[in-house]
Amino acid sequence: MPQIPNEHPTLWIKSGKSRSLQGKTIVLAVTGSIAAVRTVELAREFIRRGADVYVVMSEAAGWIINPMALHYATGNEVITSITGKVEHVEFFGNLGRADLLLVAPATANTIGKIAAGIDDTPVTTFATTAIGAGKPVMIVPAMHEDMYNHPAVMENIEKIKDWEISFVGPRLEEGIAKIAGNDEIVLEVERRIGSNTLHGKKVLITSGSTAESVDPIRIITNRASGKTGVELALEAYRRGADVTIVHRNKLGIYGINEMYAESAEQMTNTVLEELGKGCDVLVSAAAIGDYTLDSSQTKIKSGGELTLSLRPTNKLIKEARKTHPEIKIVGFKAETGIGQEELFKRALHTLESSELDMIVANDVSSGGMGTEENSVYIIHPGRKEHTNISGSKSMIASALMDEITRMFPEGEKH
Incomplete structure (x- = not known):
């Protein structure tokens, strides 16, 4: 695509794969799971489909992945704290400009806070605002399987699902409730905020x-x-x-x-x-x-014409x-x-x-x-x-x- 003066070089890949998310703004909310290392490529996959991507991170997420990596991945400054700009309202207030809050990866801790309406990190503040305003929210869990199977965690997940918030994954492998694959996450985002022209068909x-x-x-x-x-x-x-x-x-x-x-x-x-x-x-x-x-019931013997x-x-x-x-x-x-x-x-x-x-x-x-x-x-x-x-x-x-x-x-x- 043509390069625009002063445009971040990451955005040169925009719409390189498709325009399925053209004109959409996605806020990627990253929490303190080791799966946070996957978010650089995940963000870029959204951009390749035409989306504008912004990142909000919890402090714990910053222990896993440096905000500079996600600034590079998206071309936008990363939100690591709520400032006088009231970023959560800018994106997810009633007049907010974002189309989706994607919490990926979501730890058991963050899921519990979202279920309880606690907002003591930038991520949970964004979640509380988006849910309160009725904006689309998707959650992608990632944690150890024993944590995922805890009755309170399962109860929190079901409670959040009752609010018509969708979950993607996890994949249960090797004793870990692993984050869903990027292809799966992208497909579900496209379905949730894409054209929807065949809904109900x-x-x-x-x-x-x-x-x-x-x-x-x-x-x-x-x-x-x-x-x-x-x-x-x-x-x-x-x-x-x-x-x-x-x-x-x-x-x-x-x-x-x-x-x-x-x-x-x-x-x-x-x-x-x-x-x-x-x-x-x-x-x-x-x-x-x-x-x-008509198929033979037994193998036809090799050799000779058939x-x-x-x-x-x-x-x-x-x-x-x-x-x-x-x-x-x-x-x-x-x-x-x-x-x-x-x-x-x-x-x-x-x-x-x-x-x-x-x-x-x-x-x-x-x-x-x-x-x-x-x-x-x-x-x-x-x-x-x-x-x-x-x-x-x-x-x-x-x-x-x-x-x-x-x-x-x-x-x-x-």
């Missing part, structure tokens, strides 16, 4: 490749990695949707419901069952196998449209070695014959499958102009979710 996404069993050891599959599907799921979650992803990976994506399906039949049956529970959008991004076969009898699989999007005419369906069309005109012709045929609301088309002969970047065309019914999006798959996912959001009238978005 149920989004079902298929992703990656399917696999047809030849015998207990061998499978027939394809080269799809599932990266686009995962990025779509993350982007829908950021925007407030209730997200389910169906694939044959198991990623443990925080906040997203993952369902396992290996074969084309399993994926189709799983999707149709989920659609029956209620859904607003099906994004069929998986490269579902076009053919299946002939397999393949038969077509059912088309998921056709089945979904037939059984659920009311939902929005987005399809994908991948081709190889054809010109742009023929690509559009084939994509439009699928769009019309399957009665889709949108289709994403690309020629994968020069890349796309398994890569970090791609180039796709977004095609809508009745539109002569088709939108080309090129770049990282996360950027493409964001553009596709923009288009999906536009499918719903303003009044239906919340």
Whole structure:
């Protein structure tokens, strides 16, 4: 990005990854846990997504990490005491300019003080003010597991949750209630104070490749990695949707419901069952196998020629449209070695014959499958102009979710 005179050099990374937090102001409240060393990179991740970040620290946090490190990380002076500027009111009073108070890491001591309304550190003073003003607050605990399991600590956490304050983590490992990973924290912040354009919507996404069993050891599959599907799921979650992803990976994506399906039949049956529970959008991004076969119950002996009898699989999007005419369906069309005109012709045929609301088309002969970047065309019914999006798959996912959001009238978005 262009450099601005007198701008702190740290801010040269601003919006380098995305604009999901553009225009947002986050106050990162740091307490005296060893996990405070993680906050330099955490702050910079928010900046990379467009946010302005300010830090308030307790005295105990200063024993773990020097305020200068967080000044460097954010480009802003660190608040280590409340002064005549009444910083807590500046940021979180009724007219305060901050969008979120993120207490990370939060010790058992700080959680207890927040629950009791005690404000004897800059962090707890900020918390008392933000909660009293009804401003968004998120807490990310970090402490020894025995402390976390103390009945009073658990009671304090439940009490604070009743105030509609969200907690992220912790991860219980090695006898420690470890601070949640930065990716998880950032994702939850994006969901809490981001665009929220898909709040209340149920989004079902298929992703990656399917696999047809030849015998207990061998499978027939394809080269799809599932990266686009995962990025779509993350982007829908950021925007407030209730997200389910169906694939044959198991990623443990925080906040997203993952369902396992290996074969084309399993994926189709799983999707149709989920659609029956209620859904607003099906994004069929998986490269579902076009053919299946009868699997051998035992391993086929090696050596010699082998002939397999393949038969077509059912088309998921056709089945979904037939059984659920009311939902929005987005399809994908991948081709190889054809010109742009023929690509559009084939994509439009699928769009019309399957009665889709949108289709994403690309020629994968020069890349796309398994890569970090791609180039796709977004095609809508009745539109002569088709939108080309090129770049990282996360950027493409964001553009596709923009288009999906536009499918719903303003009044239906919340």
